[in-house]
Amino acid sequence: MLRSDSGKGFILALVIYLAFALALASWLLQRTTEPPPSIERAVPVTLAMFAPPPEPAVEPEPVVEPEPVVEPEPVVEPEPVVEPEPVVEPEPVVEPEPVVEPEPVIEPEPVVEPEPVIEPEPVVEPEPVVEPEPVVEPEPVVEPEPVVEPEQVAPRPRFNEADIARAEQQYLNALSETLARHAQNTYPRIAQRRGLQGEVYIRFTILANGQIIDIEIIDSSGQRLLDNAALEIFETHMNNQFRPFPAQINRERWTHTVPIEYKLR
8 A cells, every 4th residue: 555655646746747847848938939819828727637647447356266176085995814824733742751760779788897906904013112212421511612713804795797797687687578578468459459569768767675766758659558558567567666686786776778669469
């Protein structure tokens, strides 16, 4: 509807413009030419001259007849398929089991009881004849001789250097074997599952009575689990104590640095 009104307005404006142009052209023509008095006549201007042209008649759309309805063909159901009856196989012939003859019963041989051993009668030994003790006459009293004090001689050492070195080496070997055994028995399970291995170098001091003090790590294995386990060997499993020094080791204290190895087998 909006498009139709704008078309009408355009046509109306065009008609007005043409009428105005026509009137202007007529006026100019009258000014340039003087028509004879007998020909002049007034042309009335009416509103019909400015009315828009009539709209074209709209023809009605042709009526489309509906297509005839086609009824569907009836559906023919297929005949049911008759399944063949199953073939019944004959039951297999069961052969009788063979008769197993029982094994003959073997009677056990009679047990022959051994004859009882007759122990001989014990021989009674005669009692020994006790002889009377001889009478001992008292010895004469002898006065003791005066004691002569020996000259003071410097005491000789009880152990030589070879004995001392041998004793110290045996002590250190025993200590190392004890630490290695504890390290293997207390290998942390979580470290074994992770495949952690390494050596922890620990320095400590042993007193003459076997007490262990001043325990410290001087070279870590790089694994905190193994370092802590090495310290627990001294503090928990050994209770900071080892065997006392033997007589060959004449020391008040002894400082050592030992490696404790954790290695998967």
